[in-house]
Amino acid sequence: xxxxxxxxxxxxxxxxxxxxxxxxxxxxxxxxxxxxxxxxxxxxxxxxxxxxxxxxxxxxxxxxxxxxxxxxxxxxxxxxxxxxxxxxxxxxxxxxxxxxxxxxxxxxxxxxxxxxxxxxxxxxxxxxxxxxxxxxxxxxxxxxxxxxxxxxxxxxxxxxxxxxxxxxxxxxxxxxxxxxxxxxxxxxxxxxxxxxxxxxxxxxxxxxxxxxxxxxxxxxxxxxxxxxxxxxxxxxxxxxxxxxxxxxxxxxxxxxxxxxxxxxxxxxxxxxxxxxxxxxxxxxxxxxxxxxxxxxxxxxxxxxxxxx
Amino acid sequence: xxxxxxxxxxxxxxxxxxxxxxxxxxxxxxxxxxxxxxxxxxxxxxxxxxxxxxxxxxxxxxxxxxxxxxxxxxxxxxxxxxxxxxxxxxxxxxxxxxxxxxxxxxxxxxxxxxxxxxxxxxxxxxxxxxxxxxxxxxxxxxxxxxxxxxxxxxxxxxxxxxxxxxxxxxxxxxxxxxxxxxxxxxxxxxxxxxxxxxxxxxxxxxxxxxxxxxxxxxxxxxxxxxxxxxxxxxxxxxxxxxxxxxxxxxxxxxxxxxxxxxxxxxxxxxxxxxxxxxxxxxxxxxxxxxxxxxxxxxxxxxxxxxxx
Numbered sequence: 001x002x003x004x005x006x007x008x009x010x011x012x013x014x015x016x017x018x019x020x021x022x023x024x025x026x027x028x029x030x031x032x033x034x035x036x037x038x039x040x041x042x043x044x045x046x047x048x049x050x051x052x053x054x055x056x057x058x059x060x061x062x063x064x065x066x067x068x069x070x071x072x073x074x075x076x077x078x079x080x081x082x083x084x085x086x087x088x089x090x091x092x093x094x095x096x097x098x099x100x101x102x103x104x105x106x107x108x109x110x111x112x113x114x115x116x117x118x119x120x121x122x123x124x125x126x127x128x129x130x131x132x133x134x135x136x137x138x139x140x141x142x143x144x145x146x147x148x149x150x151x152x153x154x155x156x157x158x159x160x161x162x163x164x165x166x167x168x169x170x171x172x173x174x175x176x177x178x179x180x181x182x183x184x185x186x187x188x189x190x191x192x193x194x195x196x197x198x199x200x201x202x203x204x205x206x207x208x209x210x211x212x213x214x215x216x217x218x219x220x221x222x223x224x225x226x227x228x229x230x231x232x233x234x235x236x237x238x239x240x241x242x243x244x245x246x247x248x249x250x251x252x253x254x255x256x257x258x259x260x261x262x263x264x265x266x267x268x269x270x271x272x273x274x275x276x277x278x279x280x281x282x283x284x285x286x287x288x289x290x291x292x293x294x295x296x297x298x299x300x301x302x303x304x305x306x307x308x
Numbered sequence: 309x310x311x312x313x314x315x316x317x318x319x320x321x322x323x324x325x326x327x328x329x330x331x332x333x334x335x336x337x338x339x340x341x342x343x344x345x346x347x348x349x350x351x352x353x354x355x356x357x358x359x360x361x362x363x364x365x366x367x368x369x370x371x372x373x374x375x376x377x378x379x380x381x382x383x384x385x386x387x388x389x390x391x392x393x394x395x396x397x398x399x400x401x402x403x404x405x406x407x408x409x410x411x412x413x414x415x416x417x418x419x420x421x422x423x424x425x426x427x428x429x430x431x432x433x434x435x436x437x438x439x440x441x442x443x444x445x446x447x448x449x450x451x452x453x454x455x456x457x458x459x460x461x462x463x464x465x466x467x468x469x470x471x472x473x474x475x476x477x478x479x480x481x482x483x484x485x486x487x488x489x490x491x492x493x494x495x496x497x498x499x500x501x502x503x504x505x506x507x508x509x510x511x512x513x514x515x516x517x518x519x520x521x522x523x524x525x526x527x528x529x530x531x532x533x534x535x536x537x538x539x540x541x542x543x544x545x546x547x548x549x550x551x552x553x554x555x556x557x558x559x560x561x562x563x564x565x566x567x568x569x570x571x572x573x574x575x576x577x578x579x580x581x582x583x584x585x586x587x588x589x590x591x592x593x594x595x596x597x598x599x600x601x602x603x604x605x606x607x608x609x610x611x612x613x614x615x616x
Contacts, residue, residue: 012529012574036541037463038359038524039390041456045353051346052398052451053434058442082347090360090451094402126361126449134366134444141434143360143398143451148349155345216346221320233344266320 003101010095010129019127023105027112028091032123040123042088044147049084051075052143060107060138062181064174064193065268067140068107072114073197073268074219075144080202081215081271083154084146086118091142092126096135107138118197120144152206158213159234159274166273168201169194170246171223172265176254187257189250196269211276218272224263226272311409318403318437327435331413335420336399340431348431350396352455357392359383360451368415368446370489372481372501373576375448376418381505381576382527383452384426388510389523389579391462392454394426399433399450404443415446426505428452460514466521467542467582474581476509477502478554479531480573484562495565497558504577519584526580530572534580 008015025033032040053074060067072089079086091111095104115122177193179185198217205212214234218226223245227238247255247262255262316323333341340348361382368375380397387394399419403412423430485501487493506525513520522542526534531553535546555563555570563570 012533035463035465037390038386039357039392040359041355041357041390043354044356047349048352049347049349050396050398050453051348051432052400052449054400054402054436054449056402056436056438078346082345082349084347088358090358092360092362092449094362094364094447124359128362128364130364130444133441136438136442139402141360141362141400141449145358145453155343157343225320
């Protein structure tokens with residue numbers, strides 16, 4: 001039996017400080033974090049992007065990632081979708097009493113690795129522990145700050161008639177990987193979460209084009225929700241050609257088996273860009289496979305529980 | 309029976325958007341939030357303070373406040389304790405399925421009122437819903453960004469021998485108010501949480517003195533933990549005179565009854581300042597009431613469960 005998290009690890013007591021000193025601080029350490037004041041302090045000037053997300057994924061470890069990697073990628077990606085370069089991340093843990101310390105250590109190490117991969121640092125944090133049965137092992141919140149360089153004015157409300165839609169890869173992999181792990185499903189083709197930081201990709205795209213109007217990573221609600229959000233925010237209609245949307249064979253098979261539509265399944269390492277037609281090198285003009293129109297509506301309810 | 313939160317309110321679906329449009333956005337609305345992109349975007353230049361905290365207090369409504377007021381004050385105060393002027397706050401909700409929509413509405417309105425009181429705005433947010441039994445009604449995370457103006461260099465590591473310690477008021481009120489509500493305890497003297505934003509106070513203090521070395525709000529672990537943190541970070545010893553620490557009669561009585569020490573009970577509207585002796589108009593030189601030395605140690609374990 002390994003060591004477990006106790007309520008006192010979250011009480012501001014000596015045990016809290018031990019947890020920080022032994023498990024949390026060493027992998028994440030940097031000069032800003034190590035001051036250990038109530039706030040991180042750094043110099044920053046310009047047009048700032050600021051975002052937050054909580055991560056409540058169950059299970060906390062899944063093929064292709066874990067809740068820690070997800071918590072860094074999700075917030076790095078939200079910042080990147082504003083055309084910003086992500087820099088500083090906050091990390092707040094809500095831990096259920098009884099979590100194995102070893103599991104927490106693995107998650108924190110994954111956070112450190114993913115932050116290094118994305119080129120961001122964790123500068124401030126918080127740890128709370130709640131009684132057994134009052135959370136689901138581990139919830140993570142990250143907030144992040146990025147800097148918008150250059151002339152980028154990226155918004156879901158900037159899509160214009162005639163723009164092209166670019167999708168960076170196959171859809172539905174994260175949601176189906178989590179679901180298969182969660183429900184103990186076995187498929188012929190293994191499905192791995194696409195969870196990855198997208199900031200290096202957006203930086204390259206923004207360097208290549210000044211006419212990217214909208215960027216978004218299609219997480220909860222999938223590609224369908226993202227396109228609906230663009231349509232709603234910009235007051236435009238969007239036509240898609242379903243056959244041109246890449247879907248990994250494993251995801252397609254699993255979706256067919258379970259009666260799910262990959263358009264509504266979460267992604268954590270893909271982006272959708274709305275680009276001026278003159279700048280759209282790779283364009284996804286999507287029309288329904290059967291040639292007639294199909295309304296890709298907002299999902300009306302729950303698709304997959306807690307995949308983010 | 310009022311309307312309740314469903315899992316689908318957190319799934320990125322139409323219901324999620326309805327929740328934002330009906331409950332979350334109207335009281336909090338401002339031009340930055342209303343863009344509804346993945347990140348808030350604003351201009352900011354200078355020395356930035358950035359902090360985060362999760363709030364898991366149970367019960368979510370208590371005498372003198374609620375989890376929403378707490379979530380704004382806590383983060384506003386952490387920013388203020390860096391000598392910064394708090395500006396922008398993020399708001400992330402983790403809601404347990406089944407929470408009454410009316411309770412959520414009350415919390416969000418309290419957030420809006422407290423933000424207005426502190427002069428900050430909520431610029432970005434996130435909502436997750438987890439299954440019944442996987443959270444405790446409502447958890448809130450806020451992160452915040454502030455601007456350090458002037459020459460302030462405030463840190464727990466800046467306390468120096470000879471400095472004076474200033475405490476802004478009576479201790480233990482928040483922790484005892486939450487505990488009495490939680491445990492259904494009745495005391496002769498009602499105890500009300502001191503939960504309040506401290507940024508206007510710190511701004512006035514920083515305008516009056518350039519020789520404030522350390523600032524901290526003694527939340528979890530109480531005044532004892534804050535003083536220990538200063539001692540540890542600065543490599544100094546701190547002598548306190550217990551009789552001079554203000555304690556509301558109700559708090560003192562309740563603590564005596566329950567065998568608790570007010571030094572270790574959480575506050576949410578008080579601050580401790582370490583000030584150069586030349587600038588310490590109000591100085592709290594604290595020595596133990598009995599005249600001899602007593603070690604005010606870090607609390608060794610759990611004092612009060614989940615009062616923040």
